[in-house]
Amino acid sequence: MSDDVTPPVLELVSVTKTYQVKQGMFAKPKPLHALNGVSLKLNRKDVLGLVGESGCGKSTLAKILLGLEMPSEGQVLVDGKEITAGERRVLARRIQPVFQDPYSSLNPRKSIEDIIALPLVVHGVGDSASRAQSVTKMLDLVGLPARVRRGYPNQLSGGQRQRVAIARALIMNPEIVICDEPTSALDVSVQSQILNLLGDLRDELGLTYLFISHNLAVVEHLATRVAVMYLGQVVEEAPSQALFANPRHPYTQALLDSVLTPDPSLSVPETYLGAAYPNPISPPSGCRFHPRCAQLKDICRSMPPPHILGPDGHVDCHLYAAATTQ
Amino acid sequence: MKTRLLVGSVAAVLAFSGSNALADKANDTLNVAFTKELESVDSYFNSAREGVIFQRSVWDGLLYLNQETGEYEGNLATSWQWVDDTTLELKLREGVKFHNGEEFDADDVVYTVNFVAKPENGVVVQRNVNWMKEAVKVDKYTVRIITNGPFPAAFEYLAGPVSIYPNEYYAEAGPAGMALKPVGTGPYQVESVEPGKHFVLKRYEGYHDSPKGAASIGTVDIRTIPDVNTQLAELFSGGLDFIWGVPADQAEKIAAMGRFTVANESTMRIGYLELDAAGRSGDHPITKAKVRQAIAHAIDRQAIVDSLLKGKSKVVHSACFPTQFGCEQDVTTYDYDPEKAKALLAEAGYPDGFSVDFYAYRDRPYAEAMLSYLAKVGIQANLKYLQYSALRDMRFKGETSMSFQTWGSYSVNDASAITSQFFKHGAEDFARDDEVLAWLNAADTSVDPAVRKENYSEALKKIADQAYWVPLFSYNSNYVFTQDAEFTPTPDEVVRFFQVSWKQ
Amino acid sequence: MPGSIRASGWGEAMARTIETVAEEIRSPSPGAMLRRRIFGHYGLVFGIAVLTIIVLIALFAPLLTSHDPYTQDLMARMKPPFWMAGHDPDHLLGTDHLGRDYLARLLYGARISLAIGAVAALISGLIGTAMGVAAGYFGGKVDLVVTFLINVRLAMPVVLVALAVVAILGGSLEVVIVVLGLLLWDRFAVVMRSSVMQVRDLEYVNAAKAIGCSVPRIVLSEIMPNVLNNLIVVATLEMAHAILLEAALSFLGLGVQPPTPSWGLMISEGKQMMLFEPWLIAIPGVALFILVLAINLLGDGLRDVTAPENRG
Amino acid sequence: MDDPILSVRHLTIDIPLAQGTMHAVRGIGFDLKRGETLCIVGESGSGKSLTSLAIMGLLSKKLRQKAEKLQFAGLDLRNQTPRMMRGLRGDRMAMIFQEPMTSLNPAYTIGDQLEEAYLLHRKAGKAEARARAVELLGKVGITAAESRLSQYPHQLSGGLRQRVMIAMALMCEPELIIADEPTTALDVTIQAQILRLLSDLQREMNMAMILVTHDLGIVARIADKVAVMYAGEVVEQGTAAEIFDNPRHPYTRGLLRCIPVPGKTKPGERLGSIPGIVPSLVGNFQGCAFRGRCDVAEPICSEMVPVQEEGQEHMWRCIHAAGEGASEGVSQGVRP
């Protein structure tokens, strides 16, 4: 995979996003590091699963990739070339989103055809006849009947809406699709349909996904690689199988422990994540995870953890620092 | 201010417990309404009709004009004579006391005259006082008034707007104090003043033996009620006993009801169209005499009088009120003749008429009626209805080509109070006729009635010929009052409360 | 291309999905649903009907009466309307204080009131919407400035300022319309600001951004259609507000100038005789009341049918 | 064998709509004993939340509710006056809702709201209520309970709020607790904590619990008994082991095939799915509601749905007996 000839389709190089949060009239606004030096690579046909609790920066990352926000520091590279603020439209042709809530991601006042064709209109692709043709093709591709095109979002079920959203995302033939919790608002029976569809489309169109989800079972099922985020940082990244088989970071372990598989022989697990998720405005010192860590060492309180590269991925944790230095 | 506010609110709440003073003969109170908020009750510092009414009841002049005989009688003065063209010597009445007990003598006259004659003291209506140079005390009960040049109308003013103030009190209180607690020698003394809102007058028991006569009704309670309808509503529900200035239509209806006495009397006010003959507002059709004459022919003044003004109103033809001294009646008249008006317009080069701004500040229906008549002969007049002061501003600057004006001559029965006001090249003169100016100057400064009359006549004839003005009609006033009261209105439009009495 | 999907095991299931979709699509489109709701709402139907009638009256006033609203006849003043004794069959609603046909003035007056309402609402709508949308969409400093301006505007007493301005400029129809238009934008700004803020964060707006839509396109084509219902509701209410304010200004003598047959002016003129000829204010008063009522019912109704759960 | 604390028979709930009556809950029934946990599982619109509200007597008056039997601790809930129901609610039966962010009144402190739950049912003073509140906050794992009492809901995180909600429900030691999707709005890590807390407390206090959820993972881990709801009906009911190890109804089986199970489903493999959508419940409905989406439907399914039973506890509504014909055409099962 780490072929030096073809650069990754998408690469983030120590991306930081800082918001200024007001604390009252006289207090100075404090910086909130929604992303803190995040580096990620996506190769063609990768499915990168991004997991973490709410507030960890997953959605900010998605917004940066979609060009909805610009990073405060760091670079976004597409095919090895940096994307600057002025190039949002370039980004738009290559990276497309599928959002979480199929009820708010489609404009209720527009017909399905208009919604799906919008990217073509915006980028001035084709005339109305060829657009209509593309729409027909996309509807077929995502498994919706052609007559849906005259309908409106309110006439469709949640699963059907999500199919429309996928059709819209794919009509420009993008390389990368950012799926931000695409099934979390859907019933399980519909979720599986969408997951299957996403899988099929990836095979068929050679798509690359960034798949954001809090559902680890779904991530494990779909992702080829997984990045675990905690407080704006990627604390562990590894190929999916390796990570699920052998989680290294205590946070990843805790996350995996929390997964409730439908096995009636087991009871509810103890996750040891006793303390609450910290306030990102004043993150803990040292290792940011230390207040909740079950394997806390003294050094974790004061020293930020080292960035330890593995064979294919990395983990940021003092636990493994000793192992490598030894 | 905050505390005062609070106190005010509390006072207003407490006032709830008091009841509405019921108006009637039984408790000897006459409830009347002013339409306008009186800016100040100090008679030298307001210019409103309400002020004149108030002044006549609270203060006295040196002379008094008998409304029935038209003769001047002594009031605070007992005799008077011209020493020379500019010096008038008056003997004063003895034993008169002001409402506050201060004794009336020459010092009061001297102080008052010298105060008001000084322009920097800012008397609002300067023409009421600026003819006087000063007053000189001869002895305790004799004064001389020195005028700025010969001034034939002096008695008119001394019997009218020039009221005599108590020198000691006025020196101390000044106009501001006088406005809050007025002190005079008149038939009524002021019991309370809420500026602009509410005034209560009480009969002055120590009133001297004046030709005005002592007041008959014990209390006069004056409230300011701006809206005629509200005044009528109050009248009907018993809250008021006496109102005036009631429009003709309403007066007719009230008379038909039979519950109230409706009296009509003409006033000295006339309405007229002021036309910019001199072209001060620019070059426009109205500078042409034929156009002005056309306008005069276009308006059916008789119909307006018959339908809208009614009562004792009359069409006027001359630029003054007919009873005024020097008001020549034998002038060119313009009948209602739309065809002739059209012909004149055609002759002047406007066969299809023209468009013009038409300014007015009062009596909107009359203005509208005229608009409609003008439209019939092809003159498209656009009504601009402004506040008086705003319109006057524009007129001073010479920006109005045509406006509907009225003038009441301060009830001064002399043409100098109107014709000379508007045709002596002042800011309000839109004719700028040198000949007229010369005639008026001659008329105004002569002490010989014949000379004056002749000169006024010449001037008025030319004004009519040239149609510098279109004199329209004289106004009238309707007085409506409870049948318990007795009152005879006078043509000077001044309500003299001391002449109102209860029917026996 | 979708061959692989068809070939897969659940091709049949997919076919059934499509059947269900076909059934499901029978649920009506937003437009059809709106139409259905509109006709189930009596207030709205009444409002639309009355307003339509008034608009038609305004448009076809010359066909409805042979009288000219400006022609006076001083000999035939204040003739009573048809239901009173002594009426003149030629003047169905009688004549006013200058002998002008009251019906003609009433009919032509509809034009004035509608024009004032519509144009003032249009002007204020443009200003308020622009400000509200800018504040709602961009937020941050733009929002701060707009919110501040809204506060300033709200702090200024409308009637007082309108009176002062009309007194300064003179009351022509144009001045009154412009003054009202410049004063009544606050509600537009407030409502548009909050509606746009709500819509701004919805995902389809993010989707449009991610697609590469320009800001004008996002605002005009993604956001505006979804806040349009609120805009229309405010516009109707402000139209009613403007009509009432004009009437109040005219009543206080600082509104539209005669001989313009404005209803407010008719009330103001008729007020003089209201204790004796109450019909003089009753007729234009009722007309004004009905017009404002109809517009308000229309606005309320639109609010109800576009957001049925939020009647209030 | 002790009597069930809650016994429901043929409960129906109708919602009058403009287009007609919607039969949202259609004749469901179950029994629940002290110390037992019943999970009602189903997709959105299956009627599971309505059922829980009906038991609490919290359904809007506009909805029509009928039951052959609705008995709680020997009381017939059908003929309790509103006043008597109020006496039961919060005292002997309590409820926890889905959205901890909006389920607490923003205008009052945590303490006020906790104490209110106690004071409404106990003749006790403020001090006693306060002590009880502190005690329960400690029990649900909130540290520094005293200082939390004066805080407002918006000052707490979602997980803490849900703990407060649980504490509030337990103030009067209820015999029955109904938790309606109590962890749906929470992060996975918090979800596990909250569920663990709930099941520990339930055991400790020997309460009966109804847990309403759509998450089969939760059901498997926490339930003694499971009721699977589809389109207003309980289509299958049984012990957790029976439901997961030996599902009988095609819908249950379909659901289980839909979810990827780590270690069991192969990554990237096609998941099972239930095509189509839930039928409209407006108007009269006959036959099996699932037949439109069922792989093994037969013409007769549009006419009748027999209730089949196996053992004492396991029941399902389908013409097919134990998995008969169910494996055809669908490749993945839960069990290898």
Place this chain on the structure above:
Amino acid sequence: MLAFALKRLGLAVLVTLTVSLVSFSLLFMSGDPASAIAGENASATDIEAIRTLYGFDRPFLVQYTDWLFSALRGDFGQSYYFKLPVADLIADRLSTTMLLGICGISFALLTAVPLGVAAAVRPNSFIDRLALFLSVMGQAMPSFWFGLVLIVIFSINLGLLPPSGSSSWKNFVMPTVVLGYYAMPAIMRLTRAGMLEVLNADYIRTARAKGASEWRVMFKHALRNAVVPVVSLAAVQMGFMLGGSIVVESIFALHGAGYLAWESIARNDLPTVQALILIFSLFYIVFTFLSDLANAWLDPRIRVG
């Protein structure tokens, strides 16, 4: 809370300054005040003298700052018309308007809130329809017309209430009703909408699940939250009412600040008009400021960081 109050206060001051600047410049453009001071019948030279005496020939900003700093000391100059200090004049008139405003808003609140609550508790019931009917009527009824109709009925026909004046409580009945009815519909609708929304809130269900009685649910849990926007609206309406009392005061001949404003505009009495615009604005600003504080007190989300 303190920071919140200070921030709001800062905003209020800024708004006040802007309003004062706007109103001052508005009236600055209105032409020559000298002629207004001169009164009727003044000559052109009189007016010129007054112009220099009063300093109307100075630059705009100089006049504005001058005025502003005097205003800060409570000195709004002299009324051109009454020749009295404007501050005294307004203080005198304001009590009537305040009283009217307080009566009006009380009337509006006392009718609107119960009606709104009742309508929300029983949607589509008779009381809901009555409330809607009253509010629709109130919104469509021109207040001057309503006032005139009341006078005809209660003063002329029935003789129950005096048509004008301010000497007894009876005088305030009709103005209160007219003014209050103007504000009633908006408050009623907001109360109703707020109650409906709050009654659907999750925490209301929580309260019911605790076994709280309907009464307790309604008044302790629902109204407390629904009343928050109503307080704001009432403050706004109160501000509007004081400004909007012009019409009512002129009909019922109440010599309040509104009537003074109207007359002062007609008389071109600039210092009075300027002061009144500023004071009406100030009232609005103060009321909204107080309502924000009240809301912060009612809503801990604002009060407690």
